[in-house]
Amino acid sequence: MSILITAFEPYGHWTANASWLCLVELTRELPKRSTLVTRRYPVDFAAARARLAADLAADFDYVIHLGQAPGESVVRLEAIGLNVGGLPSTRPDEYFALEADGPPAYRSELPLGDWCLRLRQAGIPATLSFHAGTYLCNALLYWTHYLAEHQGHHTRAALIHVPLDVSQVLDGEAAASLPARTTATAVRLILEQLEPS
Numbered sequence: 068m069s070i071l072i073t074a075f076e077p078y079g080h081w082t083a084n085a086s087w088l089c090l091v092e093l094t095r096e097l098p099k100r101s102t103l104v105t106r107r108y109p110v111d112f113a114a115a116r117a118r119l120a121a122d123l124a125a126d127f128d129y130v131i132h133l134g135q136a137p138g139e140s141v142v143r144l145e146a147i148g149l150n151v152g153g154l155p156s157t158r159p160d161e162y163f164a165l166e167a168d169g170p171p172a173y174r175s176e177l178p179l180g181d182w183c184l185r186l187r188q189a190g191i192p193a194t195l196s197f198h199a200g201t202y203l204c205n206a207l208l209y210w211t212h213y214l215a216e217h218q219g220h221h222t223r224a225a226l227i228h229v230p231l232d233v234s235q236v237l238d239g240e241a242a243a244s245l246p247a248r249t250t251a252t253a254v255r256l257i258l259e260q261l262e263p264s
Contacts (some may be wrong), residue, residue, distance in 0.1 A: 068263045069102045071127045073207065075134060078110035081235065086133035088232045092251035098258050112152060115203055119210055126220045129261055130211050134204030136228035140243035141192040142253045143228040144179040145199035147172050148208030153201050162201060165209050173212035177225045182257050191253045199226055227254065
């Protein structure tokens with residue numbers, strides 16, 4: 068079973084990215100029954116798409132994208148990737164289609180609701196979400212489905228938004244956070260639910 072897990076580099080005023088901190092913590096104890104590949108993607112639409120397209124050529128069984136979600140207090144499993152993109156500063160009438168010939172949206176085929184229940188049973192706050200936003204996290208979820216479909220792969224994908232890590236709010240910024248150790252445990256529990264294709 069082959070799995071690609073991605074995270075993002077820092078962006079904006081952030082000197083770290085909670086998704087990357089989560090992934091680093093995850094690598095301290097990886098599942099032994101899978102071939103796991105990890106990537107850190109740039110916060111740039113064109114560059115991230117190019118990296119993803121190259122990675123997906125390996126025909127992974129699963130792709131799990133991690134993204135940072137400032138202001139969130141729970142691990143958020145995103146069900147739908149929309150064919151819409153834009154920067155946080157983009158006006159609504161200036162948003163663009165991620166793929167001109169693509170469908171309006173893709174929905175993850177993975178059992179996200181079951182995963183949420185599993186995480187909550189383990190004492191980790193989690194929720195199912197139907198809107199991944201319009202920035203790069205959404206774009207990666209959409210593109211993974213779009214590119215896998217066009218490359219003839221059967222890759223299944225999910226996007227997990229994680230709250231800020233505690234270290235990111237120690238400078239006095241009042242924001243919700245969870246330790247990277249906790250978010251990594253959440254991802255580890257999800258990986259344990261994956262079955263060979």
